[in-house]
Amino acid sequence: MGPSSGYHPAVEEYLETILELEESGIPPMRARIVERLGVSAPAVSETVKRLEREGYLVLDERRCLRLTDTGRRYATSIMRRHRLAERLLVDVLHVPWSEVHEEAGRLEHAISPRLETYLVRLLGDPGTCPHGNPIPGSANFHDDGPLVPLAAVTAGKAAVVRRIDERLESQYERMRALESGGLLPGCQFTVTAVEADAMQLRVDGEDVRVPIPVAVNVYVTAA
């Protein structure tokens, strides 16, 4: 079994979600999949059992889902196709930055290894998705050094946006607010104030308010 053996959206969604949870530093437990995919707990248990039977993952002694080598290879290929699809949508089709995550979630399952080769060539083997997340296997990924959540930056400090965590990408109101505030990867800003429920930033001469639940999912480096 593998990415070229057919069309398995449920399997692909689960494996991709586990990899995204790891990327967010969240222990991949079944309850987290319930939250992220919006499916019932019994349905998740059922599919996890199937994935275990098929050799994609194991449940460790702490009830965390651990990808096997096969599972990790498969999950990585889906994450790669998702992020390439996002680049295609933004760079070529000019779909708004805040909206491409969902469309890419549909496209990713339809991209064959052969089509992927053409995509990589057209897009110039990009290092990251439009939200700054690394595209696995790209020769052009450039490491910006250790990233910190925006929420950890103190007032008076300047920083640069590097990546928007996948878990924020499906929250469209929040993504639109980031887009209209200009807080895209590469954008430099200064923190002017930190309040109980939000941060005040100065971006390109404009004041932008970022709620804390957003600020914990935006990763930055010092400017």
Ligand SMILES: [Zn+2]
């Ligand atoms: Zn995405």
